[in-house]
Amino acid sequence: PQIVRLADYRPSDFLIETVDLDVNLHPTATRVTARLSIRPNPDGRERAALVLDGEDLKLVSAAIDGGAIEADALDVSPERLTLANPPRRPFELTIVTEIDPTANTRLMGLYRSNGAYTTQCEAEGFRRITYFLDRPDVLAVYTTRVEGPKDETPVLLSNGNLAETGEAGDGRHFAVWHDPHPKPSYLFALVAGDLGVVEDRFVTASGRDVALKVFVEHGREDRATYAMDAIKRSMRWDEEAFGREYDLDVFMVVAVSHFNMGAMENKGLNVFNDKYVLASPETATDGDYANIEAIIAHEYFHNWTGNRITCRDWFQLCLKEGLTVFRDQEFTSDTRSRPVKRIQDVRNLRAAQFAEDSGPLAHPVRPQAYAEINNFYTPTVYEKGAEVIRMLKVLIGPEAFKAGMDLYFDRHDGQACTIEQFVACFAEVSGRDLDQFMLWYHQAGTPSVEVTTAYDAATKTFTIEATQRVPPTPGQPTKAPAVIPMVVGLVGPDGRDLPLVVGGRKADAVVALTSATTRVTFEGLEQRPVASLFRNFSAPVKLSADLTDDDYLFLAANDPDPFNRWQAGQTVALRNLVARVAALRTGGATPEEPRIADAVGRAFAPGETDHAFAAQVAALPSEGDVAREIGDDVDPDAIHAARRALKGAIAASLADEIAAAYARLQDTGHYSPDAASAGRRALKVSALDYLAADGGAEGVALAKALFDGATNMTDRIMALQVLSLHAAPARDAALDAFAASYGSDPLLMDKWLLIQASAPLPDTLDRVRELTRSRYFDFGNPNRVRSLVGAFGANPTQFNRADGAGYAFVAETARALDARNPQVAARLLGAFKTWRALEPGRRAKAEDALRTLSRASGLSADVGDIVRRALG
Numbered sequence: 001p002q003i004v005r006l007a008d009y010r011p012s013d014f015l016i017e018t019v020d021l022d023v024n025l026h027p028t029a030t031r032v033t034a035r036l037s038i039r040p041n042p043d044g045r046e047r048a049a050l051v052l053d054g055e056d057l058k059l060v061s062a063a064i065d066g067g068a069i070e071a072d073a074l075d076v077s078p079e080r081l082t083l084a085n086p087p088r089r090p091f092e093l094t095i096v097t098e099i100d101p102t103a104n105t106r107l108m109g110l111y112r113s114n115g116a117y118t119t120q121c122e123a124e125g126f127r128r129i130t131y132f133l134d135r136p137d138v139l140a141v142y143t144t145r146v147e148g149p150k151d152e153t154p155v156l157l158s159n160g161n162l163a164e165t166g167e168a169g170d171g172r173h174f175a176v177w178h179d180p181h182p183k184p185s186y187l188f189a190l191v192a193g194d195l196g197v198v199e200d201r202f203v204t205a206s207g208r209d210v211a212l213k214v215f216v217e218h219g220r221e222d223r224a225t226y227a228m229d230a231i232k233r234s235m236r237w238d239e240e241a242f243g244r245e246y247d248l249d250v251f252m253v254v255a256v257s258h259f260n261m262g263a264m265e266n267k268g269l270n271v272f273n274d275k276y277v278l279a280s281p282e283t284a285t286d287g288d289y290a291n292i293e294a295i296i297a298h299e300y301f302h303n304w305t306g307n308r309i310t311c312r313d314w315f316q317l318c319l320k321e322g323l324t325v326f327r328d329q330e331f332t333s334d335t336r337s338r339p340v341k342r343i344q345d346v347r348n349l350r351a352a353q354f355a356e357d358s359g360p361l362a363h364p365v366r367p368q369a370y371a372e373i374n375n376f377y378t379p380t381v382y383e384k385g386a387e388v389i390r391m392l393k394v395l396i397g398p399e400a401f402k403a404g405m406d407l408y409f410d411r412h413d414g415q416a417c418t419i420e421q422f423v424a425c426f427a428e429v430s431g432r433d434l435d436q437f438m439l440w441y442h443q444a445g446t447p448s449v450e451v452t453t454a455y456d457a458a459t460k461t462f463t464i465e466a467t468q469r470v471p472p473t474p475g476q477p478t479k480a481p482a483v484i485p486m487v488v489g490l491v492g493p494d495g496r497d498l499p500l501v502v503g504g505r506k507a508d509a510v511v512a513l514t515s516a517t518t519r520v521t522f523e524g525l526e527q528r529p530v531a532s533l534f535r536n537f538s539a540p541v542k543l544s545a546d547l548t549d550d551d552y553l554f555l556a557a558n559d560p561d562p563f564n565r566w567q568a569g570q571t572v573a574l575r576n577l578v579a580r581v582a583a584l585r586t587g588g589a590t591p592e593e594p595r596i597a598d599a600v601g602r603a604f605a606p607g608e609t610d611h612a613f614a615a616q617v618a619a620l621p622s623e624g625d626v627a628r629e630i631g632d633d634v635d636p637d638a639i640h641a642a643r644r645a646l647k648g649a650i651a652a653s654l655a656d657e658i659a660a661a662y663a664r665l666q667d668t669g670h671y672s673p674d675a676a677s678a679g680r681r682a683l684k685v686s687a688l689d690y691l692a693a694d695g696g697a698e699g700v701a702l703a704k705a706l707f708d709g710a711t712n713m714t715d716r717i718m719a720l721q722v723l724s725l726h727a728a729p730a731r732d733a734a735l736d737a738f739a740a741s742y743g744s745d746p747l748l749m750d751k752w753l754l755i756q757a758s759a760p761l762p763d764t765l766d767r768v769r770e771l772t773r774s775r776y777f778d779f780g781n782p783n784r785v786r787s788l789v790g791a792f793g794a795n796p797t798q799f800n801r802a803d804g805a806g807y808a809f810v811a812e813t814a815r816a817l818d819a820r821n822p823q824v825a826a827r828l829l830g831a832f833k834t835w836r837a838l839e840p841g842r843r844a845k846a847e848d849a850l851r852t853l854s855r856a857s858g859l860s861a862d863v864g865d866i867v868r869r870a871l872g
């Protein structure tokens with residue numbers, strides 16, 4: 001495979017200043033005329049050839065300054081257009097290509113689905129539309145004329161502001177869009193179809209009147225109002241929190257049913273997977289509402305972090321993604337509950353990113369090389385990328401962070417930048433040397449930090465000693481110590497924070513761990529305090545500390561830091577789960593820890609009013625959390641059994657409290673998706689989950705009753721989820737009833753597919769196979785594939801069946817999908833990211849499946865790359 005390396009970066013030899021596109025839509029023969037004003041780049045090489053990227057393109061004609069190009073001066077293939085000796089002055093290159101949007105099943109470039117035309121150009125899709133310098137550091141001003149039949153495509157959209165519309169004869173019409181902001185080709189978009197629209201307005205802080213439009217399938221307009229509201233709130237928030245205003249006359253969002261990703265931040269014309277736009281109480285869960293809000297915000301925030309300031313090359317992907325995830329996390333924190341958002345983000349980080357970072361697919365936040373860039377839209381680039389920004393803020397403080405952001409926007413607006421340029425802004429405003437900080441971008445692997453503490457009664461001092469280790473990862477056998485911000489608190493016996501004093505002075509709560517071992521001694525402590533470490537999860541590390549269960553239980557009840565109050569309970573439960581797994585595998589006695597139930601019991605106490613937080617406290621560490629804590633020789637069945645047993649023990653000891661909570665938390669009427677109401681429902685289902693933990697008739701009946709009587713989709717889905725854990729007749733009855741009611745709504749049937757694929761039951765694989773043949777499934781739709789096969793790949797016990805059938809199924813499915821949609825096929829193989837940590841029997845079976853796949857002929861670059869690295 002062709003490897004692209006960061007070290008090989010060179011500026012483009014040519015620049016493109018303006019792009020005039022004329023796209024003449026036809027289902028199978030769309031004609032694209034591109035007039036490019038090109039000039040040699042003063043920073044490029046002299047006498048270089050002009051090499052334009054292409055993919056699956058058919059050239060119709062090419063001309064320079066209106067004149068035909070001699071045949072021997074032009075070299076054309078579907079993948080490349082080369083002019084060996086182009087003019088050494090500014091010139092206009094006109095290229096006409098023909099493409100087939102209907103045959104485009106990869107969903108990259110211009111494609112047609114459900115009768116509508118859509119584009120997806122990030123990362124390298126524009127080259128499937130026309131020959132181009134398809135790289136993010138070539139920024140051009142686009143004018144796009146879209147022409148299509150009036151009946152099939154009454155709506156014609158592209159980036160920027162609408163300049164002109166008119167008749168084109170033959171029942172056709174056109175629209176011309178002009179985007180004054182120079183942009184890289186990956187931000188180009190075009191949408192054409194027969195769509196419904198919801199409209200609104202927003203006036204920016206400086207008085208620009210912006211038309212807002214959300215386009216959806218006809219008849220679904222009432223499901224777009226929440227997304228519209230989220231747009232307006234995002235726009236206001238970015239003005240208030242980051243001083244960023246919108247910069248065009250119109251902002252548009254289009255919901256499409258066939259989409260490889262969640263959404264795409266094309267300038268002025270965001271294209272969304274419809275699952276992240278459409279919502280109503282009858283069709284969406286609380287989780288859907290929260291996702292829509294966060295993703296609308298994310299894509300909108302890209303307008304400044306990504307679009308106005310873009311990436312020099314794809315190695316800098318985290319420049320826009322990590323930063324924009326950080327920004328959307330902050331938005332949600334301000335909009336909903338900050339501690340709950342932090343807990344949810346950390347749960348996700350550990351589940352997705354820590355898992356990736358500990359296995360064969362580990363890579364730095366800024367990779368050094370790639371074979372296929374599509375495979376680097378990862379939790380490491382996105383979520384760890386956001387953690388790195390968060391650490392930067394903790395290290396330099398909020399004021400310097402804000403000043404650094406302002407400087408970045410000011411200095412680099414309109415540019416394609418690197419991480420170095422971004423970090424330099426913060427070094428400059430804070431006066432700090434951030435060289436060591438850059439290691440967070442270079443070194444893969446989750447650092448582990450081991451902490452020992454010592455109280456000295458004679459000197460009234462408390463010493464914390466932290467030793468860090470960054471584990472080896474593929475291609476990086478040895479690591480240097482990173483700079484790790486450890487935010488500490490010392491909690492006194494009354495549960496309150498004690499003053500932090502070092503060297504006779506008030507000390508900062510942020511302790512920067514900069515060497516292999518860092519020691520800090522706090523003074524003036526009359527008694528041994530309990531250390532609260534890495535408050536608010538101040539760094540993405542694995543902590544192991546010499547704190548006892550007593551210490552953690554004390555923190556779970558008292559820590560003033562809400563994140564660590566939650567974390568302390570999780571830590572005790574995790575220790576217990578690991579011990580239970582060991583006992584199960586060796587036949588030892590079950591290690592009981594009744595005080596875990598006490599901690600969980602607080603979540604269900606009548607006085608608890610922060611239901612969303614309580615629901616997090618009540619949720620035990622996941623099976624994945626336990627697997628990662630164990631590290632190797634992982635037996636997923638033992639983990640499942642241990643977790644089930646602990647859940648059962650808690651349910652048994654708190655039966656009355658939880659039953660009372662369940663009764664108290666019942667819905668009182670009108671549904672609202674707000675955070676407090678969602679929190680109450682989350683705690684309610686957590687109660688239900690415990691009540692049904694043993695699979696007994698009583699709990700199952702409660703779940704069935706909630707399902708039958710549900711007045712909103714959140715309750716209905718949560719009840720179905722609880723039922724799906726148990727092979728009871730009630731489960732199948734509920735699944736059938738759900739299909740009977742919602743069989744015609746694919747987004748709802750996705751939930752139905754996902755629930756069945758996630759069930760920890762021995763017949764799950766058979767059922768999943770059967771469902772691939774059902775009318776609710778469609779290999780051509782990424783959402784269906786992810787809901788069924790993707791969810792199965794994330795099923796801890798059934799993907800990891802001891803007989804290897806789960807591995808074979810996912811590998812074979814990815815192979816079958818590869819010819820149609822390599823990007824989605826490669827995603828499915830993410831299920832194998834932790835295969836090396838399995839016990840030997842399963843590990844051999846997983847390896848077999850991967851090796852068989854690797855021998856298949858004609859694998860795409862996407863799938864080939866994942867398989868090679870997974871086995872690597």
Ligand code: DPP
Pocket residue numbers: 122261262263264265298299302321
């Ligand atoms: N750039 C998109 C996003 O993360 C994904 N392609 O918003």
Ligand code: ZN
Pocket residue numbers: 298302320321324
């Ligand atoms: Zn993004």
